[in-house]
Amino acid sequence: MLARPGLPSFEYVQAANAAEVHSLMQQSGARLMMGGTDLFPQMREGVCEPETIVDVKHVPGMRDLSYDERLGLNIGAAVTMNQLVRHRDVQAHYPILAQAAHSVASYQLRNRATIGGNVCNASPCADTSPAVMVLEGVMVLQAKGAERNAPAADFVTGPGQTAIEPGEFLAAIRLPAPPAGAVGRYLKLGRSRLGDLSIVGVAVLGYPDPAAASGYRFRIALGSVAPIPLRAPAAEEILAANTPSEETFAAAAEEAMGVATPITDVRAGATYQKMMVRALTIRALRDVWAELAPGKGA
Amino acid sequence: MHTITVTINGAAEYLAVRSNMTLLQMLREELGLTGTKNGCEAGECGACTVLLDGEPVNACMVLAVESDGHQVITVEGLAEGDELAPLQESFIELNAVQCGFCTPGMLTSAHALLQRHPKPTEDEIEEAVLGNLCRCTGYVRIVDAIRDAAGSSASASGKGGAR
């Protein structure tokens, strides 16, 4: 076998702090990097050819992961998938995020793959995006001397495109404290049971809410089935208005299927993907409901 | 070029590396440590798995310069001199090796697993080697060997109790 050509040439620079990131970003052909697990394959395929790679994972705060009952979870952009999977507070208060992070690639890769890289790469099949969306996360974008919050809901604007403006980088993701009594599920369909890019990803978060007609609210987000990850508002309305039951779940799943606009590609056909949105939405709703109201049936 | 200091299998190495050199290229081409294999150079196969500060990573997805100041353990570092590690003995004994191409990555992944979980569950074993593809053995013997090593290392140190 012939040796692979390896990575094209570039200059590697490690940024020690935010000020260095900002000045290095000004150089033409500069590209930010954390785990490199999206960037390196793109470079090997010639999709992008950075002249300078700016490693930002050592900037202070980028690896911090901390929880506060009132403020919620602060996730530095360079926190790895394995850090999330293992963290006690993530397991206790945001298990849906731990599930999503755990579904990414392999154990080895999860030691390198970061949540910030996952959302910034803005692939429709990024596994943490639907979970961050139902948890109503906020992206902390750091410009020179200024910080701005962008809601996760409209952070990804197209395949590979985000709301990040020139001169900004993602410093952290903040998740508010989850609603009291919330239960979440992330279900992912890949070609194999584990460790493959998702063909369909469905995140469901349910919680009691006396203000809702049904007594509960559910948030639903879908990955891999449109150019960007999506919430399914019509499905969420059905669930807030109608008593949870198999019929309600089926009607909501039908609406979720309606917002999906997948395209046929090498990994799955569009019709199959749509049907799997419906199937996984029902499955996730049942799972969440069983834990939310044990013994109530559906 | 970057001048780096990295501890490889316990010994300090001083190297000059290009920015675009991967840890995999550094190990194989600069240091002649060809135990670590190049299967895909895309993070998919796990044949290049090494331990960076004790945790498994795909060496094809890490830059050599990123290892500056860190500890790397490759398959060559698992044995104690001529004495194979219990894990290696188990792989041989239970026929968990056929062509051997995946074996170095399997061993490094499994070694790290046994450090984190000396008594791993089936799920933990599966999780640990899911990123290591084997095209020969069908995995059953590999999982058996890891389980066996977990038992034998525990009894060797006298802490395992009854199995």
Ligand SMILES: Cc1cc2nc3c(=O)[nH]c(=O)nc-3n(C[C@H](O)[C@H](O)[C@H](O)COP(=O)(O)OP(=O)(O)OC[C@H]3O[C@@H](n4cnc5c(N)ncnc54)[C@H](O)[C@@H]3O)c2cc1C
């Ligand atoms: C074999 C394999 C399997 C995979 N399986 C999955 C999977 O199952 N699910 C999944 O979701 N993903 C998967 N991925 C994709 C990838 O591993 C993840 O998206 C990962 O989380 C990316 O994080 P990173 O730190 O490696 O990103 P990097 O590659 O370092 O960066 C990703 C992008 O973000 C930009 N960027 C980096 N840091 C910042 C910053 N601070 N601010 C703004 N922009 C920034 C980079 O320029 C780049 O465009 C897989 C990849 C491989 C190679």
Ligand code: FES
């Ligand atoms: S060579 Fe690194 S994962 Fe295949």
Ligand code: FES
């Ligand atoms: S023994 Fe041949 S690939 Fe595993």
